[in-house]
Amino acid sequence: MIRSATLPLSLPEPPVSAHDRLRLFSGSANVPLAQEVARYLGIDLGPMVRKRFADGELYVQIQESIRGCDVYLIQPTCGPVNDRLMELLIMIDACRRASARQITAVIPYYGYARADRKTAGRESITAKLVANLITEAGAGRILAMDLHSAQIQGYFDIPFDHVYGSPVLLDYLASKQLTDIVVVSPDVGGVARARAFAKKLGDAPLAIIDKRRQAHNVAEVMNLIGDVSGKTAVLVDDMIDTAGTISEGARLLRREGARQVYACATHAVFSPPAIERLSSGVLEEVIVTNTIPVLEENRFKQLTVLSVANLLGETIWRIHEDSSVSSMFR
Numbered sequence: 001m002i003r004s005a006t007l008p009l010s011l012p013e014p015p016v017s018a019h020d021r022l023r024l025f026s027g028s029a030n031v032p033l034a035q036e037v038a039r040y041l042g043i044d045l046g047p048m049v050r051k052r053f054a055d056g057e058l059y060v061q062i063q064e065s066i067r068g069c070d071v072y073l074i075q076p077t078c079g080p081v082n083d084r085l086m087e088l089l090i091m092i093d094a095c096r097r098a099s100a101r102q103i104t105a106v107i108p109y110y111g112y113a114r115a116d117r118k119t120a121g122r123e124s125i126t127a128k129l130v131a132n133l134i135t136e137a138g139a140g141r142i143l144a145m146d147l148h149s150a151q152i153q154g155y156f157d158i159p160f161d162h163v164y165g166s167p168v169l170l171d172y173l174a175s176k177q178l179t180d181i182v183v184v185s186p187d188v189g190g191v192a193r194a195r196a197f198a199k200k201l202g203d204a205p206l207a208i209i210d211k212r213r214q215a216h217n218v219a220e221v222m223n224l225i226g227d228v229s230g231k232t233a234v235l236v237d238d239m240i241d242t243a244g245t246i247s248e249g250a251r252l253l254r255r256e257g258a259r260q261v262y263a264c265a266t267h268a269v270f271s272p273p274a275i276e277r278l279s280s281g282v283l284e285e286v287i288v289t290n291t292i293p294v295l296e297e298n299r300f301k302q303l304t305v306l307s308v309a310n311l312l313g314e315t316i317w318r319i320h321e322d323s324s325v326s327s328m329f330r
């Protein structure tokens, strides 16, 4: 007599829709931002255990099946940068070993981006090393915002969506109805970014500061190219780190007759003594986004923090639906 197997029968699963396959997980760098992105997408953040062993090593475990899923891992590699980066690598590796179909590293702030080339002999190009590590860990795609240098996209041989925080900053500026604006690039490296910003502000005039660095983390402003006298100057940059660039730039603009000075930057890195410099009164307002979380003790009167969560959420949705990302920025 032939006996049938007693294994439980499993009926064929109904086809999984693209929406069902989307999974979002957050590293520890910016959970509030990841929660906002999840809310925009109408899903919950995936369950994940993150902890540190007694010896300091990190442990990550994804707590649901992600087999065949398109997984998005949100982790800005802000300070403490080495921990955040390592956590991202471990998350990617865990997802790859759990048979995720596609892993996208969502990196709102890409740390080590300023080490993008050799500026002296015997240096590392750490931005490229980071790209190698992320790719080797198993990421199949990157989504990043306002890279310090756009060339970093080329350090990856996997699809890379580079998006801009500028629509969020521009919407906010437009709501202030400022008049007589001149957009200012605080250094030569930021001219393309400032020019694009000025274009979106009704082709506002552009001015450029000639900044030099005699040593790491020391900014010295030399000259101003352009006219700011009697105008509202809007300094535009990718990041504010120690705020030497922005505060020295703002002082120069005041000396050159600017009526008021605003600062706009996507990434609030805020290393000491940034807060003292930014809150000294030289700036009317400092407008940043939440790609990096701004600690409560780092908030000051002139600071405005805008959210890029909807922008990132919309980008993730478009990537997932195979629709255009660049059309969001036209």
Ligand SMILES: Nc1ncnc2c1ncn2[C@@H]1O[C@H](COP(=O)(O)O)[C@@H](O)[C@H]1O
Residues within 6 Å of the ligand: 112, 113, 114, 115, 119, 189, 216, 217
């Ligand atoms: N994290 C960093 N903070 C400050 N300066 C840095 C960092 N990483 C690299 N650098 C240095 O910045 C310049 C890069 O000059 P660019 O004009 O932005 O290319 C270079 O001296 C790096 O060693």
Ligand SMILES: O=P(O)(O)OC[C@H]1O[C@H](OP(=O)(O)OP(=O)(O)O)[C@H](O)[C@@H]1O
Residues within 6 Å of the ligand: 114, 148, 186, 187, 188, 189, 190, 213, 217, 219, 237, 238, 239, 240, 241, 242, 243, 244, 245, 246
């Ligand atoms: O707040 P801070 O400590 O001054 O640092 C932030 C500044 O440093 C970076 O520029 P960088 O000096 O690397 O020049 P670049 O834009 O010409 O590359 C960045 O784009 C900001 O301008």
